[in-house]
Amino acid sequence: MDRLKVKIIEEGRVSGPSILKVDSFLNHQLDVSFLNEVGKEFKEVFKDKEVTKILTAEVSGIAIAAIAGLHFQVPVVFAKKSQSLNLDHDTYEGEVYSFTKEQHFKIRLSKRYLSKEDKVLILDDFLANGEALKGLRQIVETSGATLQGAGVVIEKGFQHGGDKLREEGMDIRALATIMSMEEGKITFR
């Protein structure tokens, strides 16, 4: 997606070998008119797939999934990272390993909102090591729903999480894939 690449080059800030901050438009400030283009693009990319529900994880997937939901015209559900008063006790769980915190944590989705009849598209902001997608896939599998694919806005191809998940059969599409950020220079596939 060309406009995405331009935004990454113009607004992205590379920090160290693997961190790309795109918080001016994707995950702190939200450029909602651009996210609307992103949602439209996901719909185009997955136009051949039947989708009854979009699944993402809090926090940074929510805005992307919500706006994409308008284009797919299906409900969106987001898995939660913490047990809260407002979450049902009866949940599907997925396990996610956090490389920054060096620990596993659970993401949870109320069983009310996913069933074996659902055809699920997972959406998220980043794909790096693939941990979030793995946790979300686990939720879909536990529910008995059908996983139709996963869309990510930015894939950090040099962290290879996507390679492994594709080998395992997940249909993953990235709107931009970064192959290298060495010395602050971003190279796309």
Place this chain on the structure above:
Amino acid sequence: MDRLKVKIIEEGRVSGPSILKVDSFLNHQLDVSFLNEVGKEFKEVFKDKEVTKILTAEVSGIAIAAIAGLHFQVPVVFAKKSQSLNLDHDTYEGEVYSFTKEQHFKIRLSKRYLSKEDKVLILDDFLANGEALKGLRQIVETSGATLQGAGVVIEKGFQHGGDKLREEGMDIRALATIMSMEEGKITFR
């Protein structure tokens, strides 16, 4: 907003004297076509106010604010609850008291994304004790921006947070105001 009241009656689940679960459409599963109506309604309600930026807090305000942003055609920013690798160190801070956790916590917004030229509309899902709005107002005030008002989807009027904030001059509009949930029966203003 009549359709909101119908959804609260039909889908809301009252738990104890003060908890209303609306996670089928507002804050776990997202009925995005309904949230699009909510966004349109906020735009109508605040049509006389100049707004350059919408501010909300993670997690449950994000989808509402993002979709409303499409109607206001302005960027959305969300304050974060945790320090993370991806958040700048230079932030505006607001303090929020959590009644459920009985402790104060900070919400933070990068100084890059709010300035004294901004005219800010705060949006959130619930207004109960008013703690989230207070924390968000503190961020706006610290930045020097102008607070134009606050919109909430559901106000729990019997918890009186809104009364205090309106006395202090905040222009708050709720799309539905619940006056009582006694014995599981929801009464609107």
